[in-house]
Structures are given as structure tokens and as C-alpha cells.
Amino acid sequence: MSRPAPWLLYAILAIVAAILAANTFFVVDQRQEAIVLRLGQPVRVIHAPREAGGAGLNFKTPFLENVVTLDRRNQAMEADQEEIVTGDQERLVVDAFLRYRISDPLQYYRTLHDEHTAQDRLERLVNSSLRQILGASTTDDIISGKREVLMAQSRADVAKRAKESQLGIDIIDLRMKRVDLPTANQASVYTRMQTNRQQAAAQYRAEGEQKKREIMAAADKEVTITLAKASEEGAETRGQGDAQRTRIFAQAFGKDPSFAAFYRSMQAYEAGLGQGDTTLVLSPDSAFFKYFEQGPNAGAGPATRR
Known part of the structure; x- marks a missing residue:
């Protein structure tokens, strides 16, 4: 029986070494963090903010451990349109977006496993929070009056819910991208808003007219008092002048x-x-x-x- 050629043995050893190296070494990008799983259970994190180990070349136990990578940058999520009934019983269609980052990779993986599940869970949190916060506010407040305050309240509420649910996520920002009226309600809402503005304008004009009358009455009163005082002083001055003139004439006529x-x-x-x-x-x-x-x-x- 002939022995195998040396080059064939070397080729087999090279293939085995390549497979072993591929299952031992891995690279973690600066923008990522990696979770090492042993038989499906997370055992350590690489390049996380609070964990040992950094980006670059790393190794794991071949065939027993595998690696799941997560994005450590800020991530964006756009929630689906949500129809909300406001405190004044108007319907609004709200588009919102959320920015978040993974703060605890192990907790994130244990609770959510992947990005698709995370975004689905966060979308439900955002929609629930918006229905609660915006549902207690008026349409005018949501559109313009207190929009920033309401968004701050919703952001704090979503952050609190995410922490209580142990999602391993930090909420960075929550914003309403667009707030629209349902097509069926637009005409009636615009008419009501126009009527409210006209009523407010009429009230401002009435208050201005009343203020004008008060100012004019006060000015007329002041003019009357001033003229009366001037007339009295003029009459007194004329009387004194007439007396002086009469006295001078009397003296001159007597001479x-x-x-x-x-x-x-x-x-x-x-x-x-x-x-x-x-x-x-x-x-x-x-x-x-x-x-x-x-x-x-x-x-x-x-x-x-x-």
C-alpha cells in the first residue's frame, strides 16, 4: 500500500488549521460590541463601555463558543403612525421617532435577543406613552402650545418604562416628526380653530376699545380741569389788571x-x-x-x- 504524498498531508493540516483559526479568532469593529455565547448562553462582552476587552482581534473557544455583534452607536427608530384621541376629543395622527443606545449588552441580549425584537418592543412603549401623555392634552397644546413640554414628558416616561422592563437600553431622545388631522376631521377642526381665533380677536378688540374710551375720558377730564383752572387764573389776572388799570386811570384823570x-x-x-x-x-x-x-x-x- 502506497503512502500519501507529503503535499496532501500538508494540505489537510492547513485546512484543519484554517478551520480552527476561523473558529478561534474574530475581529470586533470600533463601532460594535460583541457578546460571546457558550452553548447559547452569554458569558462575556467585548468592547462594551463597562466591560474588559477592546476592539480588534479577539479569540474564543472553538466549536463551543460563538459571537453575536451589536451596534454600540446611537440608533434611530421610526414608530408607525398612531391615531390618538386628545383631551378635547379630537383625533390626531402622530408620527414619532426615537433615538436610543444599548447600555447593557448582556441584559439587552437576554431580554430582546436582536434588533428587530428591540424595535418592536420600543415601538409599543412609544405608542403607549404617546397615547397616555397626548391623550390628556388639548389639540392646540400638542400642535404648538406645549409641544416641547409634552415631548419631554413622553421621553421621560419611555425611559422609565424601558428601565423598569430591564431592556438594557438608554433613551436619548423622542420627537414627534409630524402631527396631522385625519382627513375626515380636517374641515371641522379648521373651522373650529378659525372661530376660536375670531372670538379671541373680537375680545381683544373690545378690550382695546374699552381701554381707549377710558383713556379718552381721563384725557377729556384732565383737559376740562386744566381749562377750568386756566380760565379761573385768567379771570383773576384780568380782574387784577382791570383794577390796576382803573386805579391808574383814576390817578391820571384826577390830575x-x-x-x-x-x-x-x-x-x-x-x-x-x-x-x-x-x-x-x-x-x-x-x-x-x-x-x-x-x-x-x-x-x-x-x-x-x-
């Missing part, structure tokens, strides 16, 4: 009675004839015209006419 008579006659002429359209029927020798005939000395005594 020269003829000049006083002449001055009063000039004032009478100005008042009676100043307009140019006055008709007087008087006797030619009337005292009213004595200064026209005799001049300023008409009322003076003999000493004055000299």
Missing part, C-alpha cells in the same frame, strides 16, 4: 380832568365810528361832536385854553 374827558371821547369815537358804517342822528350842537369843532381844548377851562 387832568380835561384830558380824561378828551380820552373818553376818543374811545367813544373809536367804538361808534371805527367800523365806518355807523349812522348817527344827532343835533349839530350835541356834546358828542364838541371835539370835532373845538379840538382837544374843548373841555378845558380858561387857563387851559390860554
Whole structure:
């Protein structure tokens, strides 16, 4: 019986070595973490944040252990559209997305096993939380008024539920991507919102008109008081001026009675004839015209006419 050729033996040894190496050594990427399973049970984690061992070349017991890799980066999940009944009995269709990361790979694998199961479980948590949080809020709050506050409450609620369920996951963020009205409800909701805005605008206009009337009434009152005070002060000032004028005239008339008579006659002429359209029927020798005939000395005594 002939012996096998040496090259055939070397080839068999090389194949056995390659199979053994393939089942012993494995590489963990920087973006991954690996769970080593022994007979289907997880025994250790490689390149996890809190575990020994790092990325790169690693080894396992051949044929007894196998490796499951998980993504250690932040992951995104988009939840299916969910129809929610709000606190004011309106229906809304909500699209939400979630960002999370694996914080405990062993717990994650024991509870969820794979990414598909994890996303299915998280989607149910998100939808349940949104129905609870948004169902107690009004449509206006969800659309604009308190959207950020409601999302923060939902995010905290989902994080709490994930921790209580021991999913091995940290919730990073939860957002509503879109909030729409069901097609059948859009017209009625838009009409109601328009009516509410018109009522609010009418109320603001009424309050503004009332405020305007109050301001105008206060201003009119202030003007009336100011005018009354000014009129009173003016009358008092005019009275003082008239008294002063009368006193000065009295002193001046007492010193020269003829000049006083002449001055009063000039004032009478100005008042009676100043307009140019006055008709007087008087006797030619009337005292009213004595200064026209005799001049300023008409009322003076003999000493004055000299």
C-alpha cells in the first residue's frame, strides 16, 4: 500500500488549521460590541463601555463558543403612525421617532435577543406613552402650545418604562416628526380653530376699545380741569389788571380832568365810528361832536385854553 504524498498531508493540516483559526479568532469593529455565547448562553462582552476587552482581534473557544455583534452607536427608530384621541376629543395622527443606545449588552441580549425584537418592543412603549401623555392634552397644546413640554414628558416616561422592563437600553431622545388631522376631521377642526381665533380677536378688540374710551375720558377730564383752572387764573389776572388799570386811570384823570374827558371821547369815537358804517342822528350842537369843532381844548377851562 502506497503512502500519501507529503503535499496532501500538508494540505489537510492547513485546512484543519484554517478551520480552527476561523473558529478561534474574530475581529470586533470600533463601532460594535460583541457578546460571546457558550452553548447559547452569554458569558462575556467585548468592547462594551463597562466591560474588559477592546476592539480588534479577539479569540474564543472553538466549536463551543460563538459571537453575536451589536451596534454600540446611537440608533434611530421610526414608530408607525398612531391615531390618538386628545383631551378635547379630537383625533390626531402622530408620527414619532426615537433615538436610543444599548447600555447593557448582556441584559439587552437576554431580554430582546436582536434588533428587530428591540424595535418592536420600543415601538409599543412609544405608542403607549404617546397615547397616555397626548391623550390628556388639548389639540392646540400638542400642535404648538406645549409641544416641547409634552415631548419631554413622553421621553421621560419611555425611559422609565424601558428601565423598569430591564431592556438594557438608554433613551436619548423622542420627537414627534409630524402631527396631522385625519382627513375626515380636517374641515371641522379648521373651522373650529378659525372661530376660536375670531372670538379671541373680537375680545381683544373690545378690550382695546374699552381701554381707549377710558383713556379718552381721563384725557377729556384732565383737559376740562386744566381749562377750568386756566380760565379761573385768567379771570383773576384780568380782574387784577382791570383794577390796576382803573386805579391808574383814576390817578391820571384826577390830575387832568380835561384830558380824561378828551380820552373818553376818543374811545367813544373809536367804538361808534371805527367800523365806518355807523349812522348817527344827532343835533349839530350835541356834546358828542364838541371835539370835532373845538379840538382837544374843548373841555378845558380858561387857563387851559390860554
